[in-house]
Amino acid sequence: MSEHVVSTKLYYAIWIALLVLTGVTAGVAFIDLGPFNTIVALTIATLKAVLVLLFFMHLKYTSEKMTSVVVISALFWLLILLALSLADYTTRPLGVN
Amino acid sequence: MSDSPAIVESHNAAQQHHFADMEQQRQASSLGMWLFLATEVMFFGGMFCAYLIYRYWYYPEFAAGSKTLDIRLGAINTAVLICSSLTVALSVRAAQFGKRKLLVTLLVATILLGLVFLGIKGVEWASKFEEHHVPGYSFHFEPQAPSHPNTKIDPQRIQIFFSLYFAMTGIHALHMVIGVGLFAVLTFYAWKGLYNSAYYTPIENAGLYWHFVDIIWIYLFPLLYLIDRKK
Numbered sequence: 054m055s056e057h058v059v060s061t062k063l064y065y066a067i068w069i070a071l072l073v074l075t076g077v078t079a080g081v082a083f084i085d086l087g088p089f090n091t092i093v094a095l096t097i098a099t100l101k102a103v104l105v106l107l108f109f110m111h112l113k114y115t116s117e118k119m120t121s122v123v124v125i126s127a128l129f130w131l132l133i134l135l136a137l138s139l140a141d142y143t144t145r146p147l148g149v150n
Numbered sequence: 151m152s153d154s155p156a157i158v159e160s161h162n163a164a165q166q167h168h169f170a171d172m173e174q175q176r177q178a179s180s181l182g183m184w185l186f187l188a189t190e191v192m193f194f195g196g197m198f199c200a201y202l203i204y205r206y207w208y209y210p211e212f213a214a215g216s217k218t219l220d221i222r223l224g225a226i227n228t229a230v231l232i233c234s235s236l237t238v239a240l241s242v243r244a245a246q247f248g249k250r251k252l253l254v255t256l257l258v259a260t261i262l263l264g265l266v267f268l269g270i271k272g273v274e275w276a277s278k279f280e281e282h283h284v285p286g287y288s289f290h291f292e293p294q295a296p297s298h299p300n301t302k303i304d305p306q307r308i309q310i311f312f313s314l315y316f317a318m319t320g321i322h323a324l325h326m327v328i329g330v331g332l333f334a335v336l337t338f339y340a341w342k343g344l345y346n347s348a349y350y351t352p353i354e355n356a357g358l359y360w361h362f363v364d365i366i367w368i369y370l371f372p373l374l375y376l377i378d379r380k381k
Binding site for chain 1: 177181184191195199202206221228229236247364365372377378
């Protein structure tokens with residue numbers, strides 16, 4: 054078997070962590086942190102996504118460099134799409150849509 | 151990958167003739183799946199981009215629209231999806247060890263959790279129809295007291311929020327339906343004993359797809375339900 058086998062204990066730990074983070078993100082949303090509400094929510098979401106990617110999707114254990122290339126490319130393309138679009142729309146004078 | 155012409159020790163029935171060995175076949179299949187997921191990132195990325203731009207323009211309306219969503223059902227659905235991701239991860243493990251019965255049980259559990267998610271989503275959508283929050287001719291929105299007294303809420307702009315809500319959760323639900331169908335087929339083959347410790351690539355790739363759909367929801371939950379919940 055070339056593929057890494059992850060222990061069930063680790064899977065359960067990640068599962069608990071994801072559930073706890075879901076509770077935290079829902080709870081924190083009711084506390085007024087000003088602009089940090091969005092930042093905290095997206096940080097927790099990204100943390101959860103990374104946990105799923107690394108452990109459930111086995112990205113941490115892959116020896117394939119091509120997989121990493123694909124994942125990094127996908128994130129980079131997404132960054133181009135979002136960053137350049139927002140760079141346009143957020144720098145227009147108000148009222149000019 | 152080996153450079154020498156492969157001496158076939160034991161030919162696996164699942165191996166296609168154009169691959170040197172099972173390992174090469176698995177790697178090619180896995181890479182193809184990741185490439186497909188990269189295109190899915192682009193597909194959902196367009197909607198996330200539209201969401202970000204309109205949220206930037208119409209923040210008060212997005213906050214008002216978000217408040218009408220049921221945060222409890224949203225959080226429960228997030229938990230349901232996380233549980234289904236666990237059963238998928240465990241099913242890949244069961245396949246790696248060639249445990250047929252455990253594999254079938256976990257796949258069926260995944261399907262059931264997927265259906266629970268879709269059911270809850272259906273309940274949420276139905277209530278949106280009853281409240282006339284579906285964009286279109288019958289759209290009606292009664293603004294509650296806005297959080298900032300100076301900001302005016304334009305009901306037309308709230309339609310944009312609900313359009314994005316239905317588009318994003320709808321496309322996500324479509325992915326769930328496809329995933330449930332995929333796992334139904336895999337459960338059948340797993341029951342027939344097609345997968346073993348030497349060949350379980352379909353389980354692995356369907357798992358990657360399911361986890362990806364889970365990640366999309368992990369972002370949709372805070373972006374749609376938690377925009378402005380502070381009292």
